[in-house]
Amino acid sequence: MTAGYLAHPQIRIARAIRELTDSAGYPPSIREIADEVRLSASTVAYHLRAMERHGIVTHTPRRSRSYQVLQ
Structure with missing residues (x-):
């Protein structure tokens, strides 16, 4: 992932999507990402x-x- 044009919250969101997907085996909901x-x-x-x-x-x-x- 190229962080050059991502805001800090976007980096955190991308990381959360990857981690939650890895742990659950399926993509998270927007509410789960927000939490x-x-x-x-x-x-x-x-x-x-x-x-x-x-x-x-x-x-x-x-x-x-x-x-x-x-990415």
């Missing part, structure tokens, strides 16, 4: 959209638990 990084769900959703625009994460529209870190 892990101690941010609101709406703030996490905002950062996830920005990260998706930068090609850091991907997800399947209208499907929960589908965020994955690409």
Whole structure:
């Protein structure tokens, strides 16, 4: 993951997605990510959209638990 253009919360979110996916065996929900990084769900959703625009994460529209870190 290239941290050069990621904000600190985005780095924490990417790390949380990887760790929660590794421990559970499936991607976390936005609420689970928010609890892990101690941010609101709406703030996490905002950062996830920005990260998706930068090609850091991907997800399947209208499907929960589908965020994955690409880099």
